[in-house]
Amino acid sequence: MAISAQAGPAVEACFLSSILEAVDLALSSAKRPVALHEPRFGARERELVMDCVDTGWVSSAGRYVTLFEEMVASAVGVPHAVAVVNGTTALHAALVLEGVRPGDEVIVPSITFVATANAVSHAGAVPHFVDSTWMTMGLDPVALDEHLQQVSERRDGQLFNRQTGRRIRAVVPVHVFGHPVDVPQLQALLAKYDLIFIEDATESLGSTWKGQACGTFGHSAVLSFNGNKIITTGGGGMILTADDQYARRARHLTTTAKIAHQWAFEHDEVGYNYRLPNINAALGCGQVERLPEMVAAKRALATRYMQVFENVSGARIFREPGGAASNYWLNTLVLDREFSDERDALLSMLHANGIQARPLWTPLHLLPMYSDCPRAPLPVAEDMFTRCINLPSSPFLSGERN
Amino acid sequence: MAISAQAGPAVEACFLSSILEAVDLALSSAKRPVALHEPRFGARERELVMDCVDTGWVSSAGRYVTLFEEMVASAVGVPHAVAVVNGTTALHAALVLEGVRPGDEVIVPSITFVATANAVSHAGAVPHFVDSTWMTMGLDPVALDEHLQQVSERRDGQLFNRQTGRRIRAVVPVHVFGHPVDVPQLQALLAKYDLIFIEDATESLGSTWKGQACGTFGHSAVLSFNGNKIITTGGGGMILTADDQYARRARHLTTTAKIAHQWAFEHDEVGYNYRLPNINAALGCGQVERLPEMVAAKRALATRYMQVFENVSGARIFREPGGAASNYWLNTLVLDREFSDERDALLSMLHANGIQARPLWTPLHLLPMYSDCPRAPLPVAEDMFTRCINLPSSPFLSGERN
Ligand SMILES: Cc1ncc(COP(=O)(O)O)c(C=O)c1O
Ligand SMILES: Cc1ncc(COP(=O)(O)O)c(C=O)c1O
Numbered sequence: 001m002a003i004s005a006q007a008g009p010a011v012e013a014c015f016l017s018s019i020l021e022a023v024d025l026a027l028s029s030a031k032r033p034v035a036l037h038e039p040r041f042g043a044r045e046r047e048l049v050m051d052c053v054d055t056g057w058v059s060s061a062g063r064y065v066t067l068f069e070e071m072v073a074s075a076v077g078v079p080h081a082v083a084v085v086n087g088t089t090a091l092h093a094a095l096v097l098e099g100v101r102p103g104d105e106v107i108v109p110s111i112t113f114v115a116t117a118n119a120v121s122h123a124g125a126v127p128h129f130v131d132s133t134w135m136t137m138g139l140d141p142v143a144l145d146e147h148l149q150q151v152s153e154r155r156d157g158q159l160f161n162r163q164t165g166r167r168i169r170a171v172v173p174v175h176v177f178g179h180p181v182d183v184p185q186l187q188a189l190l191a192k193y194d195l196i197f198i199e200d201a202t203e204s205l206g207s208t209w210k211g212q213a214c215g216t217f218g219h220s221a222v223l224s225f226n227g228n229k230i231i232t233t234g235g236g237g238m239i240l241t242a243d244d245q246y247a248r249r250a251r252h253l254t255t256t257a258k259i260a261h262q263w264a265f266e267h268d269e270v271g272y273n274y275r276l277p278n279i280n281a282a283l284g285c286g287q288v289e290r291l292p293e294m295v296a297a298k299r300a301l302a303t304r305y306m307q308v309f310e311n312v313s314g315a316r317i318f319r320e321p322g323g324a325a326s327n328y329w330l331n332t333l334v335l336d337r338e339f340s341d342e343r344d345a346l347l348s349m350l351h352a353n354g355i356q357a358r359p360l361w362t363p364l365h366l367l368p369m370y371s372d373c374p375r376a377p378l379p380v381a382e383d384m385f386t387r388c389i390n391l392p393s394s395p396f397l398s399g400e401r402n
Numbered sequence: 403m404a405i406s407a408q409a410g411p412a413v414e415a416c417f418l419s420s421i422l423e424a425v426d427l428a429l430s431s432a433k434r435p436v437a438l439h440e441p442r443f444g445a446r447e448r449e450l451v452m453d454c455v456d457t458g459w460v461s462s463a464g465r466y467v468t469l470f471e472e473m474v475a476s477a478v479g480v481p482h483a484v485a486v487v488n489g490t491t492a493l494h495a496a497l498v499l500e501g502v503r504p505g506d507e508v509i510v511p512s513i514t515f516v517a518t519a520n521a522v523s524h525a526g527a528v529p530h531f532v533d534s535t536w537m538t539m540g541l542d543p544v545a546l547d548e549h550l551q552q553v554s555e556r557r558d559g560q561l562f563n564r565q566t567g568r569r570i571r572a573v574v575p576v577h578v579f580g581h582p583v584d585v586p587q588l589q590a591l592l593a594k595y596d597l598i599f600i601e602d603a604t605e606s607l608g609s610t611w612k613g614q615a616c617g618t619f620g621h622s623a624v625l626s627f628n629g630n631k632i633i634t635t636g637g638g639g640m641i642l643t644a645d646d647q648y649a650r651r652a653r654h655l656t657t658t659a660k661i662a663h664q665w666a667f668e669h670d671e672v673g674y675n676y677r678l679p680n681i682n683a684a685l686g687c688g689q690v691e692r693l694p695e696m697v698a699a700k701r702a703l704a705t706r707y708m709q710v711f712e713n714v715s716g717a718r719i720f721r722e723p724g725g726a727a728s729n730y731w732l733n734t735l736v737l738d739r740e741f742s743d744e745r746d747a748l749l750s751m752l753h754a755n756g757i758q759a760r761p762l763w764t765p766l767h768l769l770p771m772y773s774d775c776p777r778a779p780l781p782v783a784e785d786m787f788t789r790c791i792n793l794p795s796s797p798f799l800s801g802e803r804n
Pocket of ligand 1: 237
């Protein structure tokens with residue numbers, strides 16, 4: 001008894017210090033404290049932003065907004081891109097444009113940033129949580145299929161939740177930390193149930209699945225250019241789609257639904273003021289030019305983490321699923337089950353040593369405002385939450401030039 | 403018959419060319435085309451924005467957001483200011499924070515930019531239109547009182563619309579084109595009916611009534627820093643209030659309702675991502691420093707317009723109401739009733755001569771999505787729409803240094 005009671009803390013202490021040592025080694029060239037994710041700008045961003053200020057064209061009427069849209073559309077390989085103030089408003093507008101109506105349900109993972117569910121609420125709809133898979137960290141197609149078989153029924157050509165009586169309209173898979181979801185399985189499943197596929201690609205700009213970019217798999221997709229994302233506009237977002245009419249409506253709805261006229265102010269529906277200002281777009285134009293460089297640097301950092309953790313026992317770095325090339329937006333350390341109790345001690349130790357690691361988002365079904373929402377069993381989401389830690393992932397930490 | 407049929411067009415042509423001549427005279431020093439309203443930036447804005455880009459602090463976590471809030475709060479003379487992405491989202495958040503709930507009614511003027519009513523819709527509530535007065539161009543307290551006497555009743559300490567059965571929760575007066583509404587009468591009326599006063603001060607930063615600033619009269623107020631406003635952040639807005647608890651809730655609700663923690667992601671209500679990015683706030687810090695100068699320049703331009711129009715018959719420049727000092731955000735030419743049919747011919751002629759004048763916003767009750775909303779008689783709103791034209795009003799047009 002006495003011996004095993006002492007052995008416990010000793011094993012833990014040894015585990016914690018081996019992790020700290022590995023992270024310290026991976027980040028050896030970085031000054032402390034090391035932030036979770038930081039942007040960096042160069043001469044090009046300075047130049048474009050200054051041009052904006054000098055010409056006075058800082059608001060949404062300026063030409064950088066259109067240029068930024070074109071650059072991102074071409075980088076992703078999607079016909080249309082509509083720039084908005086951030087990823088949350090992009091998702092809100094996309095849901096409205098896809099015909100999600102107040103009282104509908106929208107399927108989302110429980111493991112995602114709260115904005116995914118908030119946008120559903122902003123559209124007056126109800127998030128319906130389905131489990132994630134350790135294969136991708138994203139929505140689990142098998143769990144989704146099983147759950148829909150149990151709770152859904154078709155009526156008048158539409159899918160309903162038998163337990164709540166509400167229509168299930170759409171699914172919003174998230175490519176968590178840049179890792180693509182299981183695209184072919186999800187696409188097949190959504191086709192089978194006739195559900196709309198809206199891609200939350202906020203974390204996965206630059207990620208691909210079998211060579212095709214994230215942001216091109218859903219009927220529409222959204223990006224975020226928040227300060228912590230792979231490229232940033234300060235705050236910003238984008239709606240992507242291949243559907244011409246949808247793109248036109250997206251532009252209209254996000255710019256107060258004003259009818260074009262030389263001087264008159266006529267609007268034909270309740271619109272939003274979601275348009276990205278020109279000064280933010282100018283910053284984005286500079287950033288998108290170096291997207292390939294950023295992705296390469298982030299992948300190099302992920303490789304470095306994997307190398308240093310190869311000889312550490314009790315934890316591993318999450319690897320992109322087969323067929324995918326992830327942007328590794330945030331690197332994730334996964335603790336073995338026996339060490340899941342050590343997560344907070346580890347976070348404290350890392351912070352005490354100037355390393356701003358963080359746990360996963362609290363699974364959304366555990367937050368007070370979403371605790372009564374419909375849901376499938378969520379064992380994997382809860383397991384992930386206890387065992388994952390994100391490590392500092394700024395592209396320049398890899399030591400590559402960028 | 404033949405003579406008067408010829409005299410008509412001749413009088414019209416003479417009227418139109420006398421207006422053009424006067425506007426041309428007022429704007430004699432400006433290059434054509436003359437925009438309706440343009441921003442201008444100086445060395446200070448360059449410096450602050452570059453500091454943002456150089457330090458990498460472009461997103462909402464940066465220090466310029468707080469600094470901008472403090473500068474605006476002090477310029478207006480209000481205890482709290484919460485910066486958000488624009489005036490529309492500021493108004494939406496303010497309505498939610500004031501307890502406006504889906505299905506409530508909110509009284510707004512029909513003569514305002516569509517965003518005032520849109521924000522009410524975004525909160526799930528219904529705009530209820532009340533007439534404006536030629537005294538201020540804003541909400542008419544007399545018409546409001548008469549209308550509420552006719553349609554409202556108190557039940558359980560709350561005000562209801564007897565015709566629709568819905569609760570009337572708040573009133574959003576707008577200081578149109580910078581001219582303060584009739585503050586004491588409206589305040590007395592709202593107290594009598596126990597309605598919440600939310601000030602749409604998006605157009606009136608720098609305007610005062612008896613020396614007190616617009617933005618300090620309601621329980622809360624909102625500003626806009628859109629590119630066409632008196633000072634700009636590209637796109638931006640602010641919520642103002644003297645209520646400590648309301649300010650804390652405003653900050654929480656507009657930043658995803660995240661609970662402060664060193665690393666955990668917990669949120670306790672459905673929040674919004676409405677926070678202003680730091681790069682936009684940096685621009686704002688530079689702009690707010692010259693607010694007094696901007697107001698002076700805009701008042702000088704208004705005086706110039708009044709002078710040149712003194713000798714023109716058939717139209718006059720709208721003057722600030724007694725007791726008020728307006729920022730004259732947009733100068734308004736009011737045509738005499740006999741010339742109201744000439745509005746569009748006048749707009750065409752001004753545009754053809756490089757002067758980007760515009761009519762009033764189409765009264766909101768005439769837009770398709772608001773045509774079925776509850777409303778009082780709106781004769782003045784419709785009269786204003788036929789007879790008002792906004793003239794170019796950029797501060798630097800006055801020729802004053804700025
Ligand atoms: C998965 C996910 N969805 C939505 C968002 C919302 O994006 P934004 O912060 O730009 O509103 C984010 C990023 O913050 C995110 O990570
Ligand atoms: C009266 C009025 N209300 C609300 C708004 C909305 O502000 P913003 O354009 O910043 O969303 C504006 C300005 O555009 C306005 O003029």
